[in-house]
Amino acid sequence: MAMIRFDNVTKNYRSKKGLDGVSLEIEKGEFVFIVGASGAGKTTFIKLIMKELDADEGRIIIDGRDVTKLSSREIPRHRRSIGIVFQDFRLLPQKTVYENVAFAMEIVRARRRQIRKRVPAVLSMVDLSDSAGKYPAELSAGEQQRVAIARAIVNRPGILLADEPTGNLDPDTAWEIMNLLDRINTFGTTVLMVTHAKNIVDKMGKRVVTLEQGRVAGDVRGGRYHAAPHPENGIYFDPAPAPGENRGKR
Amino acid sequence: MIRAFAQAFRQMRRNKAMTVASIFAITAMLFILGLFFSVMVNVESAAEAVKDDYNTIEVYLVDGTTKETIAADQEAVSAWDGVEAVHYRTRAEAMKIMKERWGKSGYLLDGLKDNPLPDSFVITVGSLEKADAIAAKARALKGREDVRYYKDTVGKLLRVTRFIRIASLIAIAVLLVIAVVVVANTIKLTVLNRAREIAVMKYIGATNWFIRGPFLVEGLCLGALSAAIASGVIALLYKRLQAHLNDQIQMILQIPMVDAHTLIINMIWIFMALGISVGIWGTILSMRRFLDT
Numbered sequence: 001m002a003m004i005r006f007d008n009v010t011k012n013y014r015s016k017k018g019l020d021g022v023s024l025e026i027e028k029g030e031f032v033f034i035v036g037a038s039g040a041g042k043t044t045f046i047k048l049i050m051k052e053l054d055a056d057e058g059r060i061i062i063d064g065r066d067v068t069k070l071s072s073r074e075i076p077r078h079r080r081s082i083g084i085v086f087q088d089f090r091l092l093p094q095k096t097v098y099e100n101v102a103f104a105m106e107i108v109r110a111r112r113r114q115i116r117k118r119v120p121a122v123l124s125m126v127d128l129s130d131s132a133g134k135y136p137a138e139l140s141a142g143e144q145q146r147v148a149i150a151r152a153i154v155n156r157p158g159i160l161l162a163d164e165p166t167g168n169l170d171p172d173t174a175w176e177i178m179n180l181l182d183r184i185n186t187f188g189t190t191v192l193m194v195t196h197a198k199n200i201v202d203k204m205g206k207r208v209v210t211l212e213q214g215r216v217a218g219d220v221r222g223g224r225y226h227a228a229p230h231p232e233n234g235i236y237f238d239p240a241p242a243p244g245e246n247r248g249k250r
Numbered sequence: 251m252i253r254a255f256a257q258a259f260r261q262m263r264r265n266k267a268m269t270v271a272s273i274f275a276i277t278a279m280l281f282i283l284g285l286f287f288s289v290m291v292n293v294e295s296a297a298e299a300v301k302d303d304y305n306t307i308e309v310y311l312v313d314g315t316t317k318e319t320i321a322a323d324q325e326a327v328s329a330w331d332g333v334e335a336v337h338y339r340t341r342a343e344a345m346k347i348m349k350e351r352w353g354k355s356g357y358l359l360d361g362l363k364d365n366p367l368p369d370s371f372v373i374t375v376g377s378l379e380k381a382d383a384i385a386a387k388a389r390a391l392k393g394r395e396d397v398r399y400y401k402d403t404v405g406k407l408l409r410v411t412r413f414i415r416i417a418s419l420i421a422i423a424v425l426l427v428i429a430v431v432v433v434a435n436t437i438k439l440t441v442l443n444r445a446r447e448i449a450v451m452k453y454i455g456a457t458n459w460f461i462r463g464p465f466l467v468e469g470l471c472l473g474a475l476s477a478a479i480a481s482g483v484i485a486l487l488y489k490r491l492q493a494h495l496n497d498q499i500q501m502i503l504q505i506p507m508v509d510a511h512t513l514i515i516n517m518i519w520i521f522m523a524l525g526i527s528v529g530i531w532g533t534i535l536s537m538r539r540f541l542d543t
Contacts (some may be wrong), residue, residue, distance in 0.1 A: 050453065080455035090450045107456040151454070 001064060003028040003159060003190045004049065009058035011044050011214075018044035020214035021058070026192065028158070031185045033201045034194045036211035042194045045211065046161055049192075050082065051075050063158055080108050083152030083160040083189075087167035089144040091136040097123065097147050098132040104151045118154060126150045126180060142173030146180065153184055160184060162193040166200060174200065254463035261468055265440055272436035273476050276528065279429040280480035280521055283422055287517060288488055290418040291508050297411040299505045307385050308398040309371040315393035320369070323391050327373060330387060332380030337372045341365050353500045368395060426528065433532025437469055441540055448540050458541045465533045473529025477521035485514040 004026040011018035019041045026032050034042050047053040048060055051067050060067040063081060070078055091100050098119055105115045123129050126146040136144050145165060152160055162181060166174035178200055185191045195201060201208055210218035262269045309327075311320065320338060327336045344367040349356035373388065375381045385399040441448065451461050489510045500506045 076452075076455045076457045078455075079453060084453050090446065090453075092447050092450065104454045107451065107454050107460060155455075 001028070002026060002061070003030070003063055004192070005059075005061040006045075006048075007059040007061070009048065009055045009060055011041075011048060011053060012056050017041075017214040018053075019048070019055075019211075022211075022214070022216055023058075024209065024216060024219070026190060028190055029185070029188050031182065031191045031204070031206040032193070033204070033206055033208045034192060034211060035196070035201060035208055036217070039213075040211040041214040042211055043163070044214070046084075046163055046192075046194060049159075049161065050084065051078055080155060081157050081159065083149075083155070083157040085145070085148050085152050085160070085162040085165045087164035089136070089141075089148045089168075091144055091147055091151075093136050096133050096135055097128060097139070100136070100147055101150045101154050104154050108155055110155075122150045122154045140173070141168055142170075142176055145169060145173075145177050149177070149180055149184070153189065157189065159190045159192065162191065162195075164195055165193065166195065166197055171199075178204065254467045257464035258467035258471060261440060261464060262471065265443070268436055268439055269472065272432060272472050273479070275432040275436075276429050276472060276476035276525065277479045277483075279425050279432065280476055280525060281483055283425045283524070284480055284484035284517060284521070286418045286421050286425075287520070288484065288508075288513060290415060291513055291516075293411050293414050295508045296505045297408060305375045305381070306400075307373040307375060307381065307388055309373065309388045309391060309394050310368040310396040310398065311370055311393045312395045313368065315369070319393045323393055324371065327371060327388070327391070330384055332376055332384055333373055334376035335374040337374070339370045339372050341367045341369050344368075344370065351500065351505075353497065353506060355497050355500065426524065429524075429528045430532050430535065433469055433472060433529055434536040435532075436472070437465055437533045438536035440468065441465065441537055445540060452541075461541065462533070462537055465537060466530055469529035469533035470526050471529070473525035473527070473532075474522060475525075477518075477525030480525075481514065481518045481521045484517060485510070488513060 002025040004024070006022050006024040009019055009022045016039075022041070022045070034045060036042050044053065048055055049062060049067070051070055055068050058068070062078070065078070067078060092103065095103060101119045101122060102115050105118065110118075120129065120132070123132055126149055128143060128146055128150065131139060131143060131147075136147065139147065145168075149160075149165075160181070165181070166177055169177060174197065181191055181193065182204070205222045207221045208218065209216060210220075324336050324338055327333060342365065345359065345365050348367070349359050352359065371388075373384060375384055381399070385397055388394060388397045388399075448461055492507050492510050496507045
């Protein structure tokens with residue numbers, strides 16, 4: 001069963017299309033890059049998964065549950081099954097590193113004992129045990145992003161959404177974050193990362209879904225990032241696709 | 251719950267200026283409301299007291315009216331259509347009542363050499379439609395000196411009371427709306443300050459009530475604190491006013507002001523309920539937009 005399934009999903013805004021008849025399946029434990037130019041529909045895609053927006057048409061199935069049919073009361077529970085990381089970290093500045101991570105557990109009403117046990121373990125995983133008492137302002141950008149990742153995974157979500165998580169980071173730090181996300185993925189978490197970082201996409205060799213004007217313009221496993229179709233054949237060209245894997249066409 | 255309270259107090263400490271400003275605004279609102287309330291309660295109480303006179307007709311008797319005439323008149327009046335009771339009030343009894351009405355100033359009446367009040371009949375009218383006819387008949391009684399019939403006066407007074415009551419209710423409603431808007435704006439500023447935090451909480455999967463909790467407690471505290479201050483100020487003011495004016499009012503209107511203790515206790519309850527409701531509603535209104543997604 002797919003972890004994330006979009007069935008012919010359309011989302012219209014007043015003046016333009018956010019997504020236009022998108023169908024896509026992402027298996028449990030996959031690592032998928034969502035790429036595309038600005039306005040291609042990447043953010044809409046993420047927001048629909050989070051049920052921050054409602055689809056106009058189609059169905060979105062997350063871990064077997066039809067998100068399009070969720071009532072507003074069911075949304076918080078749905079979101080708890082998804083971890084999210086943003087480009088600008090979105091940490092709470094008045095809380096320490098420990099408190100920021102613990103806060104995610106307080107929200108799901110975890111027991112104190114459980115919080116005391118799990119938060120240090122997750123901080124250790126992101127290599128921030130020594131910074132538990134520090135405030136976000138005292139940390140480097142890379143460290144802040146690691147706190148954000150720790151917060152995103154502390155409740156052990158099945159899916160981790162990363163919206164340009166390396167956008168504000170220098171190349172070395174960006175790779176640290178990618179290694180961390182890769183490690184989280186190897187533990188079985190489905191990772192969906194929106195990015196513009198061509199070098200990262202190319203080097204990681206993961207599945208790449210390209211969006212263009214709200215449509216899936218390419219879906220390649222072990223793919224590379226192409227912001228535009230090949231000038232000759234109009235295909236989002238992958239020079240070395242794995243055998244038997246599909247190529248997207250316009 | 252504990253988290254909500256702790257966070258609310260932290261928030262209020264952090265935004266001291268805003269907290270003080272909104273407490274001041276709500277207190278001012280409740281204070282004006284309290285003034286209306288005090289006036290309304292006193293007018294209502296006066297109206298209630300005067301209403302008792304609405305169905306009575308007092309017939310003053312000429313000095314020296316014989317017992318036989320009095321007895322005959324009383325018997326005749328009792329038989330009139332619409333009369334419920336006739337009470338013969340001696341001048342001594344009338345003086346006693348007046349002294350009671352004058353309260354603390356009643357001793358002034360002790361200085362009178364003679365009792366200037368006349369004996370009288372107090373006719374209680376059963377049916378108000380027949381009051382005019384009874385008053386007209388009473389004027390034809392043999393021993394009568396004067397007939398005091400308060401229907402018009404009481405009617406006017408009741409109309410004024412009704413007007414004051416409606417005006418007060420409108421003023422109270424307007425003030426309440428203003429208070430809700432003030433609280434809503436105050437809380438909105440706090441919410442705006444924390445919009446990012448709220449967005450993060452929503453992404454993590456916090457329920458609306460989890461997010462709302464601390465803000466509701468903040469609104470509740472602002473309301474309750476303002477209610478306490480406003481009640482205190484009004485109580486102080488009313489007590490002073492009562493100490494200075496009660497005797498004069500009692501002498502002029504023959505009705506005492508409403509007891510400070512009763513008024514204040516009721517006002518505290520009402521203010522607390524209003525303050526807390528205003529705080530909570532202000533919060534709910536101001537947060538609606540932020541909790542939409």
